[in-house]
Amino acid sequence: MEYRHLGRSGLRVSRLALGTMTWGRDTDADEAANQLAAFTEAGGTLVDTADVYAEGECERILGTLIGTTVPRDQVIITTKAVARRTEGPFGGGASRGALLTALDGSLRRLGIDHIDLWQLHAWDSAVPLDETLAALDTAVRSGKVRYTGVSNYSGWQLSTAATMQLMSGGATPIVSTQVEYSLAERGIEREVVPAAEHHGIGILPWAPLGRGVLTGKYRNGTPADSRGASPHYAPYVEHHRTERAARIVQAVATAADGLGTSPLAVALAWVRDRPGVVAPVVGARDTGQLAGSLATEDLTLPTAIRAALDDVSGIELGYPEQRLG
Incomplete structure (x- = not known):
């Protein structure tokens, strides 16, 4: 699998990341082990989780697999904090106390001594940003x-956080932003993508398959074994x-037919190779x-197909994202 640097950092990650949101809920521990084994055997390194996925069970399952299914030094673990986990003053949010409490909880559930990439799961307007960023430091x-x-x-939140860290001198830089991005959801192209590129921040798209819709599985109903059910x-x-x-x-399915591949592969290859994207x-x-x-590792979309998909999925850009006249 190809590897890319995460933003301007020295951290190199696989250009696909393994998402684990269903682990501990719709995916049991045995199947999770099979997924992790298949992912790492294909050369994947970046494994994404969060402290609130399945009320922490996702992290616990991943923790049982590190050192057994895969050696610790062969995976890059990213988890998140901020979302509300429990009641009480430190059960959620982006205050210093809540974040550092969440970090210790993640380390305990994962059974490791450090997190490779720790991400703020959401903006918290109730907490001064300098306090939140100081907790990262x-x-x-x-x-x-x-x-x-x-x-x-x-976009403005990302740019503000990145600038504050840059101006602090010696503060840990923001190297990634994880956001929804797919042919079905291109809103980040208005402000987030330009901000990320300007600050040298790598984009990690979540829901790169349009929450499963772009695979075409829902064209004729809702399969009983799907997330939609x-x-x-x-x-x-x-x-x-x-x-x-x-x-x-429909456009994705047409492209897939022409290329002799699956709609999933077309949709994933499109977002994987967008400007600024590091790993869907x-x-x-x-x-x-x-x-x-x-x-999809060996699939690169032809220019004409990429242009057609760009056209059918395009979003309106206007002032001030795009200067007119």
Whole structure:
């Protein structure tokens, strides 16, 4: 598998990341082990989780697999904090106390002594940003975290955080931003992508397959074994079951037929090779689904097909994102 630097940092990661959001809920520990083994055998290194996935069970499962299914030094672990885990003053949010408490909890569940990439899961308007960023610096200085990033930040939020760290002198830089990005969701191209490129921050797209919709599996209904049929994830999938998405899915299917590949491969290759993107985060219910994502490694979309997909999925850009006249 090809490797890329995460932003301007020295950290090199596989250009696909393994998402684990379903682990401990729709994916049991045995299947999780199979997925991790298949991913690392294909050359994958970046494994994404969060402290709130399955109420922490996702991290616990991953922790049991590190050192057994795969050696610790062969994977790059990224997890997140900020989302509400428990009641109480330190059960969520981006305060110094809440973040450092969350970090210790993640390390305990994962059974490791450091996080390779620790990301702020969301912006917290109730906490001064300098306090939040100082907690990232503390985590890095303590040796419990190697690199830091953010997730679900808008363009101005990302740029503000990156600039504050740069101006602090000696502060740990923001090296990643994890955001939804796919043919079905291109909103980050308005402000987040330009901000990330300006500051040298790598983009880690979540839901690169349009929450599963771009694979075409929902064109004729909702398969009983799909996320769309899961009580936990049905609203997550419904978000992209729109008329606009249906037009994009048709274009993806047409491109796949022409290339002799799958709609999944086309949709994933498109986002993987967008400007600023480092590694789309791909999740799967089982190893068979994951194999479809791993098989895209050798696929590069022809220029004409990429242009056609750009056209059918394009979003409106206007002032001030795009100067007119």
